[in-house]
Amino acid sequence: xxxxxxxxxxxxxxxxxxxxxxxxxxxxxxxxxxxxxxxxxxxxxxxxxxxxxxxxxxxxxxxxxxxxxxxxxxxxxxxxxxxxxxxxxxxxxxxxxxxxxxxxxxxxxxxxxxxxxxxxxxxxxxxxxxxxxxxxxxxxxxxxxxxxxxxxxxxxxxxxxxxxxxxxxxxxxxxxxxxxxxxxxxxxxxxxxxxxxxxxxxxxxxxxxxxxxxxxxxxxxxxxxxxxxxxxxxxxxxxxxxxxxxxxxxxxxxxxxxxxxxxxxxxxxxxxxxxxxxxxxxxxxxxxxxxxxxxxxxxxxxxxxxxxxxxxxxxxxxxxxxxxxxxxxxxxxxxxxxxxxxxxxxxxxxxxxxxxxxxxxxxxxxxxxxxxxxxxxxxxxxxxxxxxxxxxxxxxxxxxxxxxxxxxxxxxxxxxxxxxxxxxxxxxxxxxxxxxxxxxxxxxxxxxxxxxxxxxxxxxxxxxxxxxxxxxxxxxxxxxxxxxxxxxxxxxxxxxxxxxxxxxxxxxxxxxxxxxxxxxxxxxxxxxxxxxxxxxxxxxxxxxxxxxxxxxxxxxxxxxxxxxxxxxxxxxxxxxxx
Amino acid sequence: xxxxxxxxxxxxxxxxxxxxxxxxxxxxxxxxxxxxxxxxxxxxxxxxxxxxxxxxxxxxxxxxxxxxxxxxxxxxxxxxxxxxxxxxxxxxxxxxxxxxxxxxxxxxxxxxxxxxxxxxxxxxxxxxxxxxxxxxxxxxxxxxxxxxxxxxxxxxxxxxxxxxxxxxxxxxxxxxxxxxxxxxxxxxxxxxxxxxxxxxxxxxxxxxxxxxxxxxxxxxxxxxxxxxxxxxxxxxxxxxxxxxxxxxxxxxxxxxxxxxxxxxxxxxxxxxxxxxxxxxxxxxxxxxxxxxxxxxxxxxxxxxxxxxxxxxxxxx
Numbered sequence: 001x002x003x004x005x006x007x008x009x010x011x012x013x014x015x016x017x018x019x020x021x022x023x024x025x026x027x028x029x030x031x032x033x034x035x036x037x038x039x040x041x042x043x044x045x046x047x048x049x050x051x052x053x054x055x056x057x058x059x060x061x062x063x064x065x066x067x068x069x070x071x072x073x074x075x076x077x078x079x080x081x082x083x084x085x086x087x088x089x090x091x092x093x094x095x096x097x098x099x100x101x102x103x104x105x106x107x108x109x110x111x112x113x114x115x116x117x118x119x120x121x122x123x124x125x126x127x128x129x130x131x132x133x134x135x136x137x138x139x140x141x142x143x144x145x146x147x148x149x150x151x152x153x154x155x156x157x158x159x160x161x162x163x164x165x166x167x168x169x170x171x172x173x174x175x176x177x178x179x180x181x182x183x184x185x186x187x188x189x190x191x192x193x194x195x196x197x198x199x200x201x202x203x204x205x206x207x208x209x210x211x212x213x214x215x216x217x218x219x220x221x222x223x224x225x226x227x228x229x230x231x232x233x234x235x236x237x238x239x240x241x242x243x244x245x246x247x248x249x250x251x252x253x254x255x256x257x258x259x260x261x262x263x264x265x266x267x268x269x270x271x272x273x274x275x276x277x278x279x280x281x282x283x284x285x286x287x288x289x290x291x292x293x294x295x296x297x298x299x300x301x302x303x304x305x306x307x308x309x310x311x312x313x314x315x316x317x318x319x320x321x322x323x324x325x326x327x328x329x330x331x332x333x334x335x336x337x338x339x340x341x342x343x344x345x346x347x348x349x350x351x352x353x354x355x356x357x358x359x360x361x362x363x364x365x366x367x368x369x370x371x372x373x374x375x376x377x378x379x380x381x382x383x384x385x386x387x388x389x390x391x392x393x394x395x396x397x398x399x400x401x402x403x404x405x406x407x408x409x410x411x412x413x414x415x416x417x418x419x420x421x422x423x424x425x426x427x428x429x430x431x432x433x434x435x436x437x438x439x440x441x442x443x444x445x446x447x448x449x450x451x452x453x454x455x456x457x458x459x460x461x462x463x464x465x466x467x468x469x470x471x472x473x474x475x476x477x478x479x480x481x482x483x484x485x486x487x488x489x490x491x492x493x494x495x496x497x498x499x500x501x502x503x504x505x506x507x508x509x510x511x512x513x514x515x516x517x518x519x520x521x522x523x524x525x526x527x528x529x530x531x532x533x534x535x536x537x538x539x540x541x542x543x544x545x546x547x548x549x550x551x552x553x554x555x556x557x558x559x560x561x562x563x564x565x566x567x568x569x570x571x572x573x574x575x576x577x578x
Numbered sequence: 579x580x581x582x583x584x585x586x587x588x589x590x591x592x593x594x595x596x597x598x599x600x601x602x603x604x605x606x607x608x609x610x611x612x613x614x615x616x617x618x619x620x621x622x623x624x625x626x627x628x629x630x631x632x633x634x635x636x637x638x639x640x641x642x643x644x645x646x647x648x649x650x651x652x653x654x655x656x657x658x659x660x661x662x663x664x665x666x667x668x669x670x671x672x673x674x675x676x677x678x679x680x681x682x683x684x685x686x687x688x689x690x691x692x693x694x695x696x697x698x699x700x701x702x703x704x705x706x707x708x709x710x711x712x713x714x715x716x717x718x719x720x721x722x723x724x725x726x727x728x729x730x731x732x733x734x735x736x737x738x739x740x741x742x743x744x745x746x747x748x749x750x751x752x753x754x755x756x757x758x759x760x761x762x763x764x765x766x767x768x769x770x771x772x773x774x775x776x777x778x779x780x781x782x783x784x785x786x787x788x789x790x791x792x793x794x795x796x797x798x799x800x801x802x803x804x805x806x807x808x809x810x811x812x813x814x815x816x817x818x819x820x821x822x823x824x825x826x827x828x829x830x831x832x833x834x835x836x837x838x839x840x841x842x843x844x845x846x847x848x849x850x851x852x853x854x855x856x857x858x859x860x861x862x863x864x865x866x867x868x869x870x871x872x873x874x875x876x877x878x879x880x881x882x883x884x885x886x887x888x889x890x891x892x893x894x
Contacts (some may be wrong), residue, residue: 339788366791378782383804389783393790441786 002029002071003176003209004053004094009066011048011057011233022048022061023233030177030209035200037220037241038213039256040230041463042434046213049230050179053078053211054094055086070094072176092122095170097180097199101162105154111165112150115139115172122173138172139165141205142198143551160191164198171202177209184219188324188490189534190557194550196223196536215464217260218536221245222544229253242540259465260538261493263520268468269475269497278482286351288313288451288484289336293345296331296508304328304335305508306345308578313451315574316478318485320495320516323505324531329488332505333456336486337371338362349452367397370450372474374457376437380429386437387425390444397448413443417473435466442473449481456488471498492531496520501572504528513577514569525567530556617882623875627688627868634685642669642679643686643839650677654860672860675851680844680860687839688868690752694840695822697756702763702821703814709764710771711798714779725772728765736762736824744833755834759824763817770813771806778802808887815880819873826869841865 011023023045030036038046051057053068055078068078070093081089090096098104106114115135119126126134136146142164154162163183170178180199184192200223203210212224220227220241227244229237229252237250248254261268287310296304305328311319323329334340335347338354346353354365373379380389390410391400400406411421417439424436432440438458445453455474459467475498477483489495495502496516503513504527512525523529530553536544544550568577634640642648652673653665665672671680713724740758744750750758778784787801828834829842830849848854848862 337789339785363791366789371789373782373785375782379786381783381787381801381805389786392787392792396791 001032003032004030004071005067005069006049006053007067007069009049009052009068010064011045011052011061012064013061015060021233023052025066026230026235027066028228028235028238030211032209033204033207034226035203035210035212035224037224037227038211038230039215039217039220039227041215041465043232044230045233046230047181048233050181050211050213053177054090054096054179055079055081056090056096070176088122091118091170091175092173093175094177094179095173095175097163097166097170097178097183099182100186101166101183102154102159102186104166105162107154110151110153111139111157112146114165115169118169118172134172135168138168141171141202142168144168158191159187160195163187163191163195167195167199167202171206171208174206175208177211178203179211179213181213182215183212185214189536190324190530190553192219193534193536193544194554197544197546197550199223216536217245217257217464217538221538221540222536229256245538245540255465257538259468261468261497262537262539263493263496263532263535267497269472285312287311287348288350290348290351291336291345292348294335294342294347295344296328296335296340297343303331303508304342307332307510308345310576310578311452311484312574313482313484316482316484317500317572317574318475318478318487318498319575320487320489320499320502321505322489322492322495322502322531324490326507327505328508329490329505330456331508333371333454333486333488336452336454337369338365363397367393367448368451369454370445370448370452371454371456372438372441372445372458375461376434376441377429377461379441380437382429384428385426386429386432386440390440390447393444394447399448409447410443413447414440416446416476417443418469419443435462435470438462438466438470439473442470442477445483446477446481450483453477453483453485454488455485457490458487459494460490467494474498492520492535501575503577504531510566510577512567512569515572518569524569526556611886614882614885616878617886620875620878620880620882623871623878624692627692627872627875631685631689634681638682638685639679640682640686642682645676645678647679647682648673648677650675651856651858654680657860660857671864672858674844674847674853674858674861675856680864683839683844684841684865684868687841687844687865688872690838691822691825691841691869692872694752694756694759694825695818697753698759698763698821698825699814699817701757701760702817703767703810705760705764706767706813707771707803707810709768711775711802713768713772714775715794715798721772724768728768731762732765732769734762737827740824740828741831741833744828749836750834752835752838752840755825755828756821759821762824763820767810767813767817770809774806774809775802778805808883812880812883812887815876815883819876819880822869822872822876841869 006026006028009023009026010021013020013022026049028036038050040046048057048061052063057063063079069075070078070089072093073089078086078089105111112132112135115138116131119131119134135150139146139149144161144164149157149161149165154165157165166183183199184195187195196219199210210224212220214220224241226239227241228235229244229250231252237244237248237253244253245257248257289311291307291309293306293308294304295302295306321329321332331340335342338347341355347355349365349369352361357365380386387410390413391406394400394406394409400409410425414421414424419436419439424432424440429437442458453474458474459470462470471494474485474487478485487495487499499516501514502516502519503510504519504525505511506527512519512523512528519528520532523532533545534553648669649663650673651659651661652663652669653659654672655665655667655670657665659665669679669681671684673679709724709728713721736759739762743758784797784801787797792801825834825840826842826845829840830846832846832850834840834842844865845862848858853861
């Protein structure tokens, strides 16, 4: 018995550049009580397809052909319902759990009232006692205590709790189908596991179908029964999760699966060249970068507790700083770039305090320490062609020997990161994809040949299939160009592959540090262990654990508060953590 | 090393087949956002006023703005006035009670009104850009002073101050008048630019420019300012409108320049000489229409610029 059927659905968006066929001829059925995952990269049409079932397509999109049937409505096509009929279908028959819970809840309403809103809109007058009972059931169902959470406002809840409230609203009317649009993309892995487990739990309890939209193969493998792979609006593969993961037929599916790096799995990097590039060396052995008891406080909040380390650039290496949001890792990045001055302690580059430099020294420092930021969309000034971003620092730092030389250097750098110069140079940033832009930023760093590169989450906003390639580019900077790299990330699996040394940060403290094979391959600290067990693997035999595990994991995290002793797991030459 | 994936677009490519020619033509218009019909019409209307000033000076005798250039109270061509005299080509738009030629008054007056508006707005914008950037970029005390200053100034009704000032000083030149009005139109651009600079300061490309060793001047004027252009244009046009309204308001009250013809001055004279009772509609009516054309032109430009800078407002 199926709940929802898509029959030859196509969706078009008329735009100023012509009609975009966002979805072409998709046929799919959601059986009762089954979980279907829609996976694909940004722009593949996965959200658009799901939203068509709720008739919530963004303008000017429309369903150009096909039918969508909701079986509890009999033979009627959803697309032919009147607006009033459709209003009654939403939430009651098909509910939607949005991506960013922080923006989806009304900030000026208490949590219970937001649940009551949905009930009243569909059932009319309901007594207060009944409303209270229903919202208590819904909140209990997602593991929140209604007595505590019910009367709170959204800003008083954590991200994971807000997402669970959204789930509670979504299931309070026992819908036939739940559409969850990347419900955990804004959460860290530990919370993600808990929220996903909660969602699976409630969905099984009310026996609804679930469409889970996502781009993470690992998360899909752990949470759904069937997977639909979409590419450029077409359904390229559909089948049970085990079949898709273990014997993918379509090359695109294979690519998606292989692009997920595994801890302990095969490396996606090129083998290191026989003669590694020369690094930076001083005569008197002054380290390249040194942090001396660096502390950063924002008001009463300590973002970074005293930290000291020395890094010498003689043999170029990649140091990973791993942690969840709020762990202080990005604060470290901006301290090392000199964008922020430490509250206490000093940051020394080649033995000089970077916050006490003359303008000339500051310029040299800028030349030698470069960065790759998280958001490739924001890094280019939309007013200029992308060349500006590459050319300006090159000329500013006096590296250019004339216009021809600059152009030559730009083209060479593009080729080095695997971009064809003629397809990217001379274009405006909005004409390029996120992956292309991020590679251009790597190319920019390469042109300037700095001594040190701070890469702050360089791949977290890039599509999965391109992540490995960009990390490869960054890794090449070390191997071929002798640049030492500080790699800041929340992703343990990539850190495992690219880095020579890993520091795990938790609430501004280093909790575990050492070579990646020890720290990530065999974690000793409770927090590191938690992080690793919470990662969803695209491997069905490596189970994610039960909802109880997830809950106890979160509890384990709260017990961590007091215990902040760093576990040091061995050292590598040229880097010393004090 | 080369990767085909990198160059491939992420979404399906647009399809232009199955569209009528007219639709394709309309779509073409969106390739260049500046070819916006509203914008073109607005600019056209304003240029027609400028053209009136230029062509009029060439083909018409502007000396006729003086008293006694013709018979008084003449109606426009082909229309009879209250004395039964037919309007003639000697004064196509008629004359006022002292025999000034209305066409000549408009040829000189309309560009004067526009001049006051544009000059006041230019001065106001320059102050606004300077203060807005200082407040947003330097922050701290400077920001506090500028923010409080502009917030306080915004609450003072400009007409009140200007009436008092001009009543005290009597006759002034157009330029002085523009400068006086400019004192009341810098607040909103200041606030707008300050807000934009504050959000832009944290943006990725400004961080990138800092990383490239860019100077503060470079970041302000080369990285930030170009992205502010649509806002600046919009704010400028809105300010021109406000300035003209203020100037005309003062002139209709009999303040402002006494010896230079402006549209407001013509209307003031008409009201003062009882043109409404004597049914000399052309005397006050035609300058009013010209003012309306000016405002509609400015409004259209503003709407057009809005669509240029915000593609979501564009419709097929």
